[in-house]
Amino acid sequence: MNRYNRHIILSEIGQTGQEKLLNAKVLVVGAGGLGCPVLQYLAAAGIGTLGIIDFDVVETSNLQRQVLFGTSCLGQNKAEAAKKRLEDLNDEISIIAYPEKLTYQNAIDLFKQFDIIVDGSDNFETRYLVNDACIITNKPLVFAAIYKFEGQVSVFNYENGPSYRCLFPNSPKKDAVPNCSEMGVLGVLPGIVGSMQANEVLKIILGIGNVLSGKLLCYNALNSQTFILRINKSETEIAKVLKEQSDFHKKQLIENCDFITSEISIKDISTFENMQFIDVRELHELPKIESIHITSIPLSELENSINKIDTEKQKVVFCQSGIRSKQAVSILNKANIKNCYSLKEGVEQIIDAYEVLKTSQN
């Protein structure tokens, strides 16, 4: 126990406290800007079982803030690369890497295996998924989120306290908030905010201090100001989640990266040459397109049909009305396929535009 000597000699922790840490099981969702400092301090503190779930791989642009990774990790899965680094930091604990995406299908079974869930994800969809799964499995959620120079920290669902939905009931309107990891961020900010999350985890396990439950702490790195806001529990919001829990595993994550989704209007399409038109409607949907050469890939099959995408040509993705095509472009962008545009209008307008263009050429 020499490793933990500086903990044990604190009267607030002692041998008993350190044993509590060693018996604790903490799951960290996302090994990114926030996840890295959280994991680093929790592993060093001797949390007995640390779970890490992340489907993403380490990229050069991550190294500015994701301090568990080095250049030798580029291209590796983040959960696995983090596990490797953390095992070197502390070989006396058990670290489990889940190199996969957190989904409505795997969240409940996964959360049940841990005592505390830490949210270090980078999009609203996952944040609401994590929150709702914590309500259903009754696990405390140590939350943090960052934006440029500012961070928000709170502990939700702790000892019957409020949840994230009691603060922000619904996922923001599309386009209202940029929600992709491509946002600029001061490198040290997730370090500070993630360390606050690690601190909350330790306080919960040790039962010391005041847990940041029922409060949202806002931190601004530029003026070093903190602002604490009181949040009341909304029984209605929590009841809604519990009421829908039987359908939880049927829900699907929608990739939501609207602010980088490029849209194109039919008016801006002046040629049908050298372009790939991708129809993401389901195969049975009408009207069918016969006159124009198109590639038909229903949205549900897109992720597994990336090989049908022409990497050379400009791509215009369309559906019935321009909603699914936006999701499709997000999926393609995630798969590193460039030059994809979502058609603002829909299939009918494509057919009309093609007819007009053909007539004018004849």
Add this chain to the structure above:
Amino acid sequence: MKITVKYFGMIAETTQCEEEIIDFSGNFISDFLKILHSKYPELKNKGFQVAQNQELVSLETGVTGGEIALLPPFAGG
């Protein structure tokens, strides 16, 4: 009454300031937001919660004076 308004995250980018004082004579938070919406039309498209004197409030809450803060959700990690 004079209200100190605090803006966070992307809301502060819209208002181009983090804090300002606004003279207000209405009753409810919804009235107060109307003033902000006319001053900053772009706010209508932004999602945020309102806190009065560091407590989350709804549109129907009465304005009591002091400080009102506009907090947007952040997604980044």
